Amino acid sequence: MTQNLFNKVYDQHVVGQLASGQDQIFVGRHLIHEVTSPQAFEMLRERGLKVMFPERTLATVDHIIPTDDQARPFVDLLAEQMMSAIEVNCAEFGVELLKLDDQRQGIVHVVGPEQGLTQPGITLVCGDSHTSTHGAFGNISLGIGTSQVAQVLATQTLAMKRLEVRRIEVNGTLASGVFAKDVALHIIRVLGVEGGVGYAYEYAGTVFDAMDMEERMTVCNMSIEGGARCGYVNPDETTVEYLRGRPLSPQGEEFERAAEWWLSLASGPDAEFDDVIKIDAADIEPTVTWGINPAQSVGVSKAIPAVSEFPEHEQVGVQEALEFMDIQAEAPIAGLKIDVAFIGSCTNSRISDLREAAAVAKGNQVADGVRALIVPGSQLVRQQAESEGLDKVFTEAGFEWRSAGCSMCLAMNPDKLQGREISASSSNRNFKGRQGSPTGRTLLMSPAMVAAAAVNGCVTDVRNMLG
Amino acid sequence: MSEVKQITGAGVPLFLDDIDTDRIIPARFLRCVSFDGLGEHAFEDDRKQDTNHPFDDERFANGKVLVSGRNFGCGSSREHAPQSLMRWGIQAVIAESFAEIFFGNCTGLGIPAVCADREELKKLAAAIEAQPDLEVTVDLEALQVRYGDTAISCTTTEEARSALVSGQWDFLGQLLAEQPAIRSTAASLPYLSNFA
Numbered sequence: 253m254t255q256n257l258f259n260k261v262y263d264q265h266v267v268g269q270l271a272s273g274q275d276q277i278f279v280g281r282h283l284i285h286e287v288t289s290p291q292a293f294e295m296l297r298e299r300g301l302k303v304m305f306p307e308r309t310l311a312t313v314d315h316i317i318p319t320d321d322q323a324r325p326f327v328d329l330l331a332e333q334m335m336s337a338i339e340v341n342c343a344e345f346g347v348e349l350l351k352l353d354d355q356r357q358g359i360v361h362v363v364g365p366e367q368g369l370t371q372p373g374i375t376l377v378c379g380d381s382h383t384s385t386h387g388a389f390g391n392i393s394l395g396i397g398t399s400q401v402a403q404v405l406a407t408q409t410l411a412m413k414r415l416e417v418r419r420i421e422v423n424g425t426l427a428s429g430v431f432a433k434d435v436a437l438h439i440i441r442v443l444g445v446e447g448g449v450g451y452a453y454e455y456a457g458t459v460f461d462a463m464d465m466e467e468r469m470t471v472c473n474m475s476i477e478g479g480a481r482c483g484y485v486n487p488d489e490t491t492v493e494y495l496r497g498r499p500l501s502p503q504g505e506e507f508e509r510a511a512e513w514w515l516s517l518a519s520g521p522d523a524e525f526d527d528v529i530k531i532d533a534a535d536i537e538p539t540v541t542w543g544i545n546p547a548q549s550v551g552v553s554k555a556i557p558a559v560s561e562f563p564e565h566e567q568v569g570v571q572e573a574l575e576f577m578d579i580q581a582e583a584p585i586a587g588l589k590i591d592v593a594f595i596g597s598c599t600n601s602r603i604s605d606l607r608e609a610a611a612v613a614k615g616n617q618v619a620d621g622v623r624a625l626i627v628p629g630s631q632l633v634r635q636q637a638e639s640e641g642l643d644k645v646f647t648e649a650g651f652e653w654r655s656a657g658c659s660m661c662l663a664m665n666p667d668k669l670q671g672r673e674i675s676a677s678s679s680n681r682n683f684k685g686r687q688g689s690p691t692g693r694t695l696l697m698s699p700a701m702v703a704a705a706a707v708n709g710c711v712t713d714v715r716n717m718l719g
Numbered sequence: 720m721s722e723v724k725q726i727t728g729a730g731v732p733l734f735l736d737d738i739d740t741d742r743i744i745p746a747r748f749l750r751c752v753s754f755d756g757l758g759e760h761a762f763e764d765d766r767k768q769d770t771n772h773p774f775d776d777e778r779f780a781n782g783k784v785l786v787s788g789r790n791f792g793c794g795s796s797r798e799h800a801p802q803s804l805m806r807w808g809i810q811a812v813i814a815e816s817f818a819e820i821f822f823g824n825c826t827g828l829g830i831p832a833v834c835a836d837r838e839e840l841k842k843l844a845a846a847i848e849a850q851p852d853l854e855v856t857v858d859l860e861a862l863q864v865r866y867g868d869t870a871i872s873c874t875t876t877e878e879a880r881s882a883l884v885s886g887q888w889d890f891l892g893q894l895l896a897e898q899p900a901i902r903s904t905a906a907s908l909p910y911l912s913n914f915a
């Protein structure tokens with residue numbers, strides 16, 4: 253038996269053990285954004301501390317950014333205050349900040365990989381639960397709280413406990429119209445929203461081998477929705493080729509040495525795991541959530557399950573979800589009317605996501621009464637899409653083409669659901685109130701499925717539109 | 720840092736599963752640069768939609784010990800969630816289980832988060848409903864929750880328990896003390912030495 257990737261990387265980063273029994277772990281890369289960092293910098297100020305390795309931290313702004321009128325000061329003065337805070341903090345503590353006038357700006361989990369900052373074998377943290385995204389490169393990437401952000405700024409380390417590792421093997425081939433998002437939603441439904449607590453997820457099998465880096469990021473991104481603090485895919489040639497030539501990747505001969513090290517970290521065929529789960533790709537359909545947590549989902553050809561199909565202890569929660577969503581158990585999910593279509597978020601706002609959505613939108617029109625938004629994950633994604641003419645495809649079809657940011661994923665900026673609106677969304681959370689209206693409702697699905705819902709005005713099986 | 724061995728106070732029953740951090744503190748209240756003032760917004764949207772929400776119920780206004788169900792605190796990493804509960808007055812949380820980031824955030828704020836058996840939690844929640852001023856004790860040394868004549872066992876991670884009872888739950892000082900070891904670990908990492 254040999255070590256899996258998680259344990260190899262973990263061991264290399266142990267600084268020592270704390271009195272409580274936790275390990276002190278060195279953090280290779282630290283990403284920060286405007287929402288969870290201001291209090292952390294304040295903690296440093298209160299204690300008179302500096303940032304220990306400022307060059308290991310990169311800051312971006314994403315959560316509160318308006319995606320239409322970005323003139324400063326922002327109309328929302330609280331957002332403006334947060335924007336100024338991160339500018340002042342980064343300047344004072346010597347941390348590089350990607351501002352709005354920097355074309356590298358975007359959602360923190362889109363920017364890191366795009367710049368080549370996210371690499372195999374590192375530890376990476378951010379005050380954001382979807383930091384698990386970066387695990388797509390074969391590393392340990394974790395979300396942390398604000399007190400820990402302060403600790404990482406001041407010491408480049410954090411206190412943690414080794415996680416167990418569950419290998420999730422998905423074998424076979426995904427059918428046409430079935431995307432990485434569907435794989436993620438399927439895994440969460442099978443293992444539950446709490447199934448991953450205490451685990452790092454290793455995603456493997458022929459489905460992951462065949463995925464490109466953006467698809468791997470989509471699945472790793474949603475690890476946290478299944479309770480796992482981190483998830484990863486072993487580095488392979490796909491990983492290496494993605495990183496070649498990126499601005500923050502090693503260059504020249506150093507890149508070749510790096511690639512050799514990266515590939516050596518992958519879990520070998522006899523690697524040891526605490527648990528192994530196998531899933532057949534043929535069982536995965538385009539998937540849509542109907543409830544208020546990401547495990548409450550169903551294949552688009554199916555009906556919403558009856559309450560009695562759930563274990564007894566879940567039935568109260570299922571009833572609560574159905575009431576909040578105002579959805580009937582045992583009714584088909586296809587045909588459910590929507591008011592808003594949102595394509596964006598760190599789960600699905602990369603160029604491949606926009607291409608998939610555009611393929612569905614092309615030549616069609618957003619249905620009457622539906623408000624449809626496309627929010628690229630970064631300014632570079634936006635530029636790439638424009639160079640491919642995708643913006644035209646979308647605007648001609650009646651979608652709004654916005655600037656980069658988190659937008660309606662959590663609606664801290666002006667993009668919000670109103671009242672009881674129901675949204676088809678490519679984001680990651682369907683929690684009550686998540687998209688800005690306390691009573692607003694969210695259906696999670698792949699970007700192609702969102703585009704299909706936008707043009708039909710209701711949940712639609714995208715497989716019928718792809719021909 | 721003070722030692723956190725026992726918390727005793729009135730309870731607040733909120734026996735639901737999968738309470739996520741967006742519900743504990745909705746995202747619009749994260750538009751702030753300080754945690755001050757978050758207490759009054761704890762569960763704001765749930766409270767508006769459920770006029771019987773325990774956080775609006777006068778009987779539980781002095782509650783210190785929150786009782787909930789499975790997977791409490793799932794979702795976002797926002798420390799604003801335990802901060803808002805703490806500022807509302809919550810000093811300990813007992814639940815069937817916790818999401819990991821939330822659990823870690825609680826420990827880092829000196830808030831014990833302990834797990835107990837579901838059936839026992841139901842009884843505890845019912846007992847608090849019946850007698851809102853009932854004193855509930857979370858005892859980290861004995862790993863017990865006590866109320867009235869009842870004592871039930873509870874669990875937490877040994878690391879969290881030890882950090883809290885020894886008063887070492889603010890890790891910053893401990894981490895800072897290891898500067899030389901931090902530098903030598905950094906120096907040993909291939910990606911910090913040109914992959915040589």
Ligand code: SF4
Binds near residue numbers: 382596597599661662
């Ligand atoms: S896109 Fe959504 S989930 Fe991702 S970082 Fe932004 S708010 Fe969080």
